[in-house]
Amino acid sequence: MTTPEQNKALVLEAFDALFNKRDYVAAEDFWSERYIQHSAHIAPGRAGLFGLVRSLPDTLRYEHQFVLAEGDHVMLYGRFSGQGSPAASVAADVVRMENGKLAEHWDVLQDEATHAESASGLPMFGDHFPPDR
Template identity: 35%
Template sequence: MKTILASSLLSISLSLSAINAQAGASSNRQLVLDFVELAFVEKQLYEAFDRYVAPDYVQHNPDAPDGAEAAVTALGRFQQQFPLFIYEVKRVASENDIVFLHVHGKISPEDTGVAIVDIFRVEKGRIVEHWDVIQSVPTESISQHPMF
């Protein structure tokens, strides 16, 4: 009887942990989507970083600085240089504290653009870390498959 009760409690505990992990991944996913909408679609960098990003944000892109304030400065210069920049999220995946975005970035509507995979780590309701991989969209493809 004790074994059955202990087994049942363990099963319930594991189920609740899985539900909590799924809920966390879902809320992290929405947090990142809200961040990119405000930062890159509405182009409200300061507000986006203030609301969603930790001050000691870690940036793994070798061409970008660490820290939310430094990121706002660098991205602000980019947005000034390319005011028509388009950041279109094509796919989203999340697992626990990690959110992956597959993005089509273009500096103007007629640009073929770049394929971007942005990876964010979320902790305590804030984006704390970021990685990205960027590849130019070719005008011709050997595979004949679109990148998006």
């Protein structure tokens, strides 16, 4: 059994290994072979996720703003940038852990708004807006 604190650390390390370092061998140790993918943007399983990341530019980066955990679920709020589109994607990712591995995933993605696009006048991520596109 892992604690919520251990789960948070594992998920952050997993996201860094896959999205920032592109270390697929290390990522295999974090993602379950029976990984279940609920995202509308990613093909099924661990192979679908790894295939998507392989297809994206090497400039892809993930940074998190906060991470929450309860029991075997971890929620990240973060930003994917450098993925080849004009806007970064702000994401809420929910991961279910099982036996110390990422076993199941859900996400909500939205293009990051510039200051001109923000109805609230506040940035979606961090304390400043991205440059206008």
